[in-house]
Amino acid sequence: YQTLRLILGDQLNASHSWYKTINDSTLYVIAELHQETSYVKHHVQKVCAFFAAMQEFSHALKKAGHHVVHLTLDDTLPHEDLPALLGALFEKYAIETFEYQLPDEYRLRTQLSDFCAYCKLSTRGYETEHFYLSDSELTTYFSAGKKHRLEAFYRKMRVRFNILMNNGQPAGGEWNFDTSNRNKLKQKDLSHIPEPLVFANDVSDIFSRVKKHQISTFGTYESKCLWPITRQQAKALLFSFCETQLSKFGFFQDAMTCKADDMYVKKQWSLYHSRLSFAMNSKIISPKFVVDTVIAYFHQHEDEIDIAQVEGFIRQIVGWREFVRGIYWLNMPRYGQLNTLAAKRDLPVWFWHGETKMNCQKHAVKQSLDYAYAHHIQRLMVTGNFCLIAGIEPSQVDAWYLGIYIDAIEWVEMPNTRGMSQFADGGIVGSKAYAASGNYINKMSDYCSSCHYEIKSITGHNACPLNSLYWHFMHEHEQQFSANPRNRMVYATWRKKSPEQQTEILQHASGLLGNLDKL
Ligand code: FAD
Ligand code: SF4
Structure with a gap:
């Protein structure tokens, strides 16, 4: 040769x-x-x-x-x-x-x-000839250290690649339909969640090799790999997404439930998400093929599918996926060292086995261990939010996300984890830290009603730990965060609390922070 x-x-x-x-x-x-x-x-x-x-x-x-x-x-x-x-x-x-x-x-x-x-x-x-943007043109869209925003980049991409555009204007009259999305799953919705299409690829020989070579791994082993490993399987998953999930993708994009799996749909774990990330990140299937297929399906079914669902999906791929790649390449290797909030605590042990009394965390971690998958909001607002408000060292958080998810490759994992979810990049990816109390989880899920902790309490033996940790975090970083107008209400609420209440909350949080493994 x-x-x-x-x-x-x-x-x-x-x-x-x-x-x-x-x-x-x-x-x-x-x-x-x-x-x-x-x-x-x-x-x-x-x-x-x-x-x-x-x-x-x-x-x-x-x-x-x-x-x-x-x-x-x-x-x-x-x-x-x-x-x-x-x-x-x-x-x-x-x-x-x-x-x-x-x-x-x-x-x-x-x-x-x-x-x-x-x-x-x-x-x-x-070039790998996979992404919308070639490697060599990333520098025309991104600069090192600069705070970039998704929305401006996404609009440029839509125009340049003529995606969901009508005579130079966004189809449906809006660039972004996020406000019509983000609903909670109600009891009546649970029985309609489609069962995920999974595969049964025999990987027992591969697993034997992994064991023979004493490769250290974690998570639940499945002798039948559920993920698409050929182009044919990836296309089948994409078509199944168009047929069964696309029409509600945006609507329930941020929803979480722990009830669907045991009550209604056996093995339901991905709701209306596509689970195409592994096929795309291994490049079995291209983002353009996914986007073109989804748009073609939408045009054939405009009476059943509204544009908000399609735009919501397209934005993840044409927008976020290409965006984080640009951020990664323009900022590496420095990006991997950033720790703007000086977070230094260790990742709690239950991240490796899921045994925690916090129902939300338990569900997200166990599902990740079982399927090597959690959807975006579980990653961002459940485990990610916990690590953020508990001040976990970003390199440990990165290592966990990079290891556990089927789709985790550093170029996409790191800007999402260190940047979007941990704010360790000081705002290069996102304009604010995605910090939340238990209230957010209660709004978007059904976890709290069957949790050991009480969602409405901030302090006290059984109070939801996320509540006091949230206030502790916001208080600790007040100097940095209060300048952001989006945080004005938060600090106004904090100041309305009496000094005694504030002290009680901060003391309660400090107790939890010293004992994170036991939560
Ligand atoms: P869907 O919800 O069906 O979305 C469709 C596609 O859009 C995804 O397949 C993915 O290619 C793309 N997409 C959606 N959101 C993002 C995003 N924020 N960044 C880049 N692409 C996106 N995604 C990875 O592919 N690999 C990772 O290692 C990874 N780590 C993450 C870590 C954290 C802390 C967070 C908050 C998000 C992370 N994401 C990562 C983004 C997102 O959570 C996953 O892409 C998504 O959950 C994959 O599932 P899906 O294919 O069902 O996605
Ligand atoms: Fe999570 Fe708190 Fe709700 Fe429990 S009460 S599920 S810890 S948000």
């Missing part, structure tokens, strides 16, 4: 221009790398899903006539890391040219570019 082309585990893009022609002198390499299993402790389903999807991708390429080497953990064991493996492969196959697609993680991109700087072969990095 003359050329070796490396395909990383999150580069399973069958539409890439690499594959348009078959070249007998090109060897493709897909490898289960030990270094990728250990840079953070991963959920076992995440490791199995990535390895299974890589295996499927290599079969598909071979079937199409390409020359492919698929290496398992057994094969890559002798090589210390990716550069060592590549060096050995260059020698074995007398390679003259090395080509790769630009990694989406800073860690890997640096590793490969350092390797290429010393490599004697000719080397070339390609």
Whole structure:
């Protein structure tokens, strides 16, 4: 072979221009790398899903006539890391040219570019051809350290890619229909929640390898991987989303329930969310394909689906997904060190097993351990909010999110976690800290009625811990937050409390903060 082309585990893009022609002198390499299993402790389903999807991708390429080497953990064991493996492969196959697609993680991109700087072969990095915005144009939309806002970026993207536009104006007359979304699930809604489409991909061989190599993982093992690992499965999931969930996506986007799973729909855990993040982040399916399919479906069913639902969904992909990627690349590696609020407490132990008396946290953590999945509001307003108001050190929060979720790859995980949810970036991603008391959870879920704690109490033995932690957090950061007009009401409410009440709340919170593992 003359050329070796490396395909990383999150580069399973069958539409890439690499594959348009078959070249007998090109060897493709897909490898289960030990270094990728250990840079953070991963959920076992995440490791199995990535390895299974890589295996499927290599079969598909071979079937199409390409020359492919698929290496398992057994094969890559002798090589210390990716550069060592590549060096050995260059020698074995007398390679003259090395080509790769630009990694989406800073860690890997640096590793490969350092390797290429010393490599004697000719080397070339390609765009992944996955995102709406190419790598090279991110600098025209983002600047390092600048506070960017989603809305302005999103509108530019809609116009540039002509998405949901009518003669230069947003379809439906509004850019954003958020106000018609965000409803709570009422009792009568629970029986209508569709059962999630899941797959049953056998990953028992992969799991045996993971165990044999003593890869440290956590979470519930499922011998049948529920996630789409082929393009065909990803498309099936997308079509099922259009048919069963799209019409209510925005409406119940922020809702949470602990009742649907045991009372109505067996194994209901994702409500009206698409669960397409794994398929998109591994690049099995492209954001453009998802968006085009959803819009085409909407146009065929305009009498059943209203634009608010479609716009809400599109915004997540054309807006947030591309937005956080720009923030990541323009701010790394500094971004990974930011800790504006100087948070320094340890992540409570129950994040690893879910045994806490707080019903909301228990449900979000256990579901994440069971399915490697939680929807956005569970991540942001349940576990994320807890870590924020309890002052948990952002690197520990990042590591947990990066490990546990099926879709967690640093370029998307970190701006969401360290930025949006922990405000550790001081507002580069979001204009304010998403801090909330138990009141928010009570408004958007049915967790509180069956909780050990009392939602209406701020202090006292059984008071909802989120209430006093919230006030403690807002009080602690008053100097920084009070300048934001969006916080004016909050501080006005705090000042209305008597000094005795304030002291009691702060003392109660301090007691909890010293005992987070026991909550
Ligand atoms: P849906 O609700 O169906 O949304 C559709 C798609 O929109 C998603 O598949 C995703 O590609 C995109 N999307 C939605 N919200 C965001 C967002 N905030 N940022 C980027 N893309 C978005 N998403 C990841 O893909 N990987 C992560 O590691 C990740 N970590 C997160 C950590 C925290 C603390 C928070 C608050 C959010 C995180 N998100 C992450 C964003 C979001 O929660 C997930 O994309 C979403 O829950 C995936 O489920 P879904 O496919 O059912 O999404
Ligand atoms: Fe969560 Fe507080 Fe409600 Fe319990 S009472 S579920 S801890 S918000």
